[in-house]
Amino acid sequence: MTSEERQELKRGIEEAIEAQKTLIASLSETSKPVAPDNAIGRLSRMEALNDRAVSEASLNAARLKLSRLETALGKVDQADFGLCVSCDNPIPPGRILLMPEVTLCVPCAEKD
Template sequence: MELDKKSIEAKIKEEIAKTLKDIQNLEEQVKPISPENAIGRISRMDAINNKSVAEASLRQAKDKLSKLENARSKIDDPDFGICVKCKQSIPLGRIMLMPHSNKCVNCA
């Protein structure tokens, strides 16, 4: 089956733009919480909790971005859309849903 590379590429670009925006937002949220910020002990705990959640999301977003960049650079490779594990072709629906994945549903 011939993959529709134009739509896949557009999708990857769209995902990259979205992920970059997420990273920007998350970087705002992981800024150090200043102690002189008179927000009280409980809300300070909340702020610290939110910050660690944001830090985890930020790591994920950066990971996703590098996978997307990788997928974009490989879109013209003959093995693009082939699962790296089982060597079966990944269904287009999955590529469009998760363009950063290089594994099929079974191997992911």
């Protein structure tokens, strides 16, 4: 990876972190506890609880992604960052942004 590519990847990760934080903030709004005494009726309350479970799952996934992005950002300056642990070929930046925890290039990942 050239230093220019590294800088670009770093910016990409930083942008992804910002996007993830925005997502978490908006998901946190929708996963607030459902008030037991609200007058929306039993069925609507079930729906509200269901929606809440869904947004909590999204929130957990978003938090996990954020922590993986932050880990990746912390390692981006290391010489071996972005290299496949199996074959030492560079992992495409797009793949790293999508799956920051990834340590294998596409062909190696497909071998497993």
